[in-house]
Amino acid sequence: MLVTGASGFLGSHIVDECLQAGHQVRALVKRSSDRSYLSTLRDVELHYGDLTDPVAVREATRGVSVVHHSAARVTDYGSRRQFWDTNVLGTRLLLNAARDNGVRTFVFVSTPSAVMTGGDQLDITEDQPYPQRHLNLYSETKAAAERIVLQANDTGFRTCAIRPRGVWGPRDWHGFMPRLVAKMRAGRLPDLSGGRKVLTSLCHCRNAALGCVQAAESEQVGGRAYFVADRERTDVWALLAEVARMFCCTPPNRRVPPLLVNTFVELVELVWRVPYIAHRYSPPLSRYSLALLTRSTTYDTSAAERDFGYRPVVSQEAGLRELVRWVADIGGVDRFTQYVR
Numbered sequence: 601m602l603v604t605g606a607s608g609f610l611g612s613h614i615v616d617e618c619l620q621a622g623h624q625v626r627a628l629v630k631r632s633s634d635r636s637y638l639s640t641l642r643d644v645e646l647h648y649g650d651l652t653d654p655v656a657v658r659e660a661t662r663g664v665s666v667v668h669h670s671a672a673r674v675t676d677y678g679s680r681r682q683f684w685d686t687n688v689l690g691t692r693l694l695l696n697a698a699r700d701n702g703v704r705t706f707v708f709v710s711t712p713s714a715v716m717t718g719g720d721q722l723d724i725t726e727d728q729p730y731p732q733r734h735l736n737l738y739s740e741t742k743a744a745a746e747r748i749v750l751q752a753n754d755t756g757f758r759t760c761a762i763r764p765r766g767v768w769g770p771r772d773w774h775g776f777m778p779r780l781v782a783k784m785r786a787g788r789l790p791d792l793s794g795g796r797k798v799l800t801s802l803c804h805c806r807n808a809a810l811g812c813v814q815a816a817e818s819e820q821v822g823g824r825a826y827f828v829a830d831r832e833r834t835d836v837w838a839l840l841a842e843v844a845r846m847f848c849c850t851p852p853n854r855r856v857p858p859l860l861v862n863t864f865v866e867l868v869e870l871v872w873r874v875p876y877i878a879h880r881y882s883p884p885l886s887r888y889s890l891a892l893l894t895r896s897t898t899y900d901t902s903a904a905e906r907d908f909g910y911r912p913v914v915s916q917e918a919g920l921r922e923l924v925r926w927v928a929d930i931g932g933v934d935r936f937t938q939y940v941r
Contacts, residue, residue: 601626601816602625602626602668603618603626603627605671606627610767610805611668611670611709613806614812615627616806616809617813618813619643624643625643626645626660628651628657630649631648647659651671651693657693660697661701664701664703666705667706667707668707669691671686671690672709673687673741674774675738675882677879687741687742687745688744698757703757704757705816707812708749709764709808710746710761710762711765712763712899714730714742714743715731716739718891718895720896722799723900725902726826726903730747735887736886738888753823759822761826762828763827763828764808764811769805769923770923773936774939777923778937782937784851785850785933785937790852791853791856798893798894799835799898800834800896800898801827801829801830801897802916804914804919807828810913811910817908818908820907821907821908824907826901826904827900829901829912843920848933861885862890881941882941
């Protein structure tokens with residue numbers, strides 16, 4: 601099996617699940633990537649290269665039967681060209697190389713953000729259409745890549761997309777959890793809920809990785825996208841208060857009126873139209889991040905249960921205990937949040 605993005609957060613957990621299932625694993629990584637975790641694993645073959653390098657992807661896909669494509673640009677800053685080249689053109693290049701080299705199954709790690717509208721979306725299914733306008737470049741380019749992958753499904757070349765929401769857990773250095781912990785620790789995360797209960801689906805990293813590996817083994821998934829998530833429906837602001845308690849941070853108690861929040865977001869998005877800023881810096885708040893914190897978004901995973909037997913194996917309670925242990929093992933909250941921009 602080939603895993604792209606294997607040096608990253610979810611990709612490294614996909615490698616774990618593949619190894620646990622008894623598969624041989626090849627990882628496509630950049631030479632500049634942090635390979636410290638992969639170096640601790642036996643029997644992982646490293647191929648060096650970039651998704652936009654035709655020679656690298658051709659060599660990496662030669663002789664494998666399954667590709668797990670986890671690599672992507674997931675930041676909230678950068679140019680349209682950067683997002684498009686990595687998330688869309690890179691996916692197309694890898695997909696074509698895989699098909700030409702006789703790969704049988706191509707699993708694309710997608711995201712529910714591909715169908716995110718910015719409003720409440722409770723218990724939606726995979727029938728939810730792509731919106732006419734996406735909230736950011738990440739959502740737009742992941743949706744475009746997902747379409748390409750699903751349309752490539754054919755006899756002898758099975759493709760599918762797995763959409764884990766809010767992946768969290770150990771080895772996450774850049775995702776939403778360390779970002780929010782850093783903000784709470786600095787006392788810079790007010791309560792933006794407007795007094796509403798905000799429900800969401802999250803997905804522990806092992807649950808997400810397991811879903812990918814299970815999908816690769818199923819003959820029912822061709823040409824389809826699937827939501828995978830934890831079993832729990834999460835109250836966003838209650839979870840943040842609990843996380844603040846666990847990591848000795850300031851919980852988000854100070855409420856900000858929605859009108860003031862929306863005005864601030866409009867101002868930020870106006871400033872972030874300046875390419876020099878938008879290409880280099882993360883916005884303090886955006887329509888996308890505001891929607892994640894103030895709109896209920898939960899997902900029906902029954903299609904994944906039906907077609908490849910998906911069942912979450914890590915509960916939120918157990919996952920939080922594991923996260924606390926991992927943060928302690930790596931040296932504490934300062935280390936956990938060191939890469940947050």
